[in-house]
Amino acid sequence: MLAKGQTVIQLMEELAPKHYAQPNDSIGLQLGTLQKEIRKVLVALDVTHEVVDEAIREGAELIIAHHAIIFRPIAHLRTDTPAGSLYAKLIKHDIAVYIAHTNLDVAEGGVNDLLAEALGLTGLTHLEEVHTEKLKKLVVFVPKDHHGKVQQAVFGAGAGWIGKYSNCSFNIEGQGTFVPRDGADPFIGEAGKLEQVEEIRLETIVPETVEKRVVTAMLKAHPYEEVAYDLYPMDLKGRAFGLGRVGKLPDSCTLGELAERVKQAFGVSALRLVGDPEREIRKVAVLGGSGGRYIRHALFAGADVLITGDVDYHAAHDALAAGLAVIDPGHNVEKIMKPGVADFLNRRFQEKKWETVAVASSVDTEVFRFV
The missing domain is CATH 3.30.70.120 (Alpha-Beta Plaits)
Structure with a gap:
C-alpha cells in the first residue's frame, strides 16, 4: 500500500512542524499537488534542473527540499526564464515540491542536530532559542x-x-x-x-x-x-527549540585539527579558517546555512569556534577581534539533511507498513569550485 502525498507530509511535519519556521520563511507545498499516491520521495538540498532530472529518472512524484524554489510572489510564469522552465518541467512530470527550511533547522533531529552529531558534540544546547x-x-x-x-x-x-x-x-x-x-x-x-x-x-x-x-x-x-x-x-x-547547536568535543584538539575533521565529516574539499590553527578547541558552536550574524551568540555561549557558512569579511574580523575562531565550510554542508530526512521517512514508512520509499538525492548542488 502506498502513502498519499498529504500523509507523507504529515510524517515530515512530525519531524519539522511548520510552526517552528522563522517568520516569512518560504516553506510548505510550493508546487504541485499532494492529492495522489506517492511511490518515491526524493530528498534534496536544492531543486535544480539536475535534481528534477534525477527525480524523473527515479520515478519520484514528490521532492522534499531544504531550499525554496519560490521566494516571493510570482508576477508572471514565463517558461523562457530559468525559474519558469524549472517550474514547467516539474508541472509536466507531475512532481510536487515541498520545502522544510528553518523549521528543519530548529527541529530535533534536523539539520543542526545532524551537523552536531557528525562532529560528535555532546551536551548540546541551542545557539539561539526561538x-x-x-x-x-x-x-x-x-x-x-x-x-x-x-x-x-x-x-x-x-x-x-x-x-x-x-x-x-x-x-x-x-x-x-x-x-x-x-x-x-x-x-x-x-x-x-x-x-x-x-x-x-x-x-x-x-x-x-x-x-x-x-x-x-x-x-x-x-x-x-x-x-x-x-x-x-x-x-x-x-x-x-532553537537555531544552531553548542556542545563539547569528546577531546580537545587544535583549530587546524578540527578543520580537518569538519572537511571529512561534511564532505568538503576546502574551507575558510579564521584564527590561529594551533589554538586549542573544546567547545563548538555549529549552525547550518549563513551564520555570520551569530558571532555574538557563539561568544555568549562560551564557544571557542563557530562553524557556519557564508561568513563575510567584516564579520570574520569581528570574530577574530573578540577571540572567536571561525570555520566556514560553506552553505552546502546542509546537504547532511538529505540522508537524515530520507532515513527518518523510511523508518516511519516501515512502521506504517507502506511501500512508499524515500531516497537521498545524489546530485551535488554546490555552486562554488576551488581553483
Whole structure:
C-alpha cells in the first residue's frame, strides 16, 4: 500500500512542524499537488534542473527540499526564464515540491542536530532559542478495568513527558454517573437507567505538537461511546527549540585539527579558517546555512569556534577581534539533511507498513569550485 502525498507530509511535519519556521520563511507545498499516491520521495538540498532530472529518472512524484524554489510572489510564469522552465518541467512530470527550511533547522533531529552529531558534540544546547513548546493538561475519566490500556495509549502517542521523565500522570479513583438515552449504545448500563461506575480520573501533560495524535489514541483505546475528557491550556512552558547547536568535543584538539575533521565529516574539499590553527578547541558552536550574524551568540555561549557558512569579511574580523575562531565550510554542508530526512521517512514508512520509499538525492548542488 502506498502513502498519499498529504500523509507523507504529515510524517515530515512530525519531524519539522511548520510552526517552528522563522517568520516569512518560504516553506510548505510550493508546487504541485499532494492529492495522489506517492511511490518515491526524493530528498534534496536544492531543486535544480539536475535534481528534477534525477527525480524523473527515479520515478519520484514528490521532492522534499531544504531550499525554496519560490521566494516571493510570482508576477508572471514565463517558461523562457530559468525559474519558469524549472517550474514547467516539474508541472509536466507531475512532481510536487515541498520545502522544510528553518523549521528543519530548529527541529530535533534536523539539520543542526545532524551537523552536531557528525562532529560528535555532546551536551548540546541551542545557539539561539526561538520557540518554546506549549503544553496542555489532558483529563479523561476511564473505567477501572480499561485504565491501563488508555494510559499506555496516550503515553505511546507522546503524552506524559516532563523534562527527562516520561509516563508522568496523576490518577484518582472516583465514581462516574450517567443515564444512556434513546439511541445510545452504552458499553456499560441500560437505556433510561442511572448507572454508577467505578472510574479513574487520569491526568497527564500533552505537548501541542502531538495533541491531535494523543486525543485520537485516547479515543480509540477508550471503551465508551461518548468519552468525557478535557484539555486545559497551561502557562507552564515545555521544551525549548532553537537555531544552531553548542556542545563539547569528546577531546580537545587544535583549530587546524578540527578543520580537518569538519572537511571529512561534511564532505568538503576546502574551507575558510579564521584564527590561529594551533589554538586549542573544546567547545563548538555549529549552525547550518549563513551564520555570520551569530558571532555574538557563539561568544555568549562560551564557544571557542563557530562553524557556519557564508561568513563575510567584516564579520570574520569581528570574530577574530573578540577571540572567536571561525570555520566556514560553506552553505552546502546542509546537504547532511538529505540522508537524515530520507532515513527518518523510511523508518516511519516501515512502521506504517507502506511501500512508499524515500531516497537521498545524489546530485551535488554546490555552486562554488576551488581553483
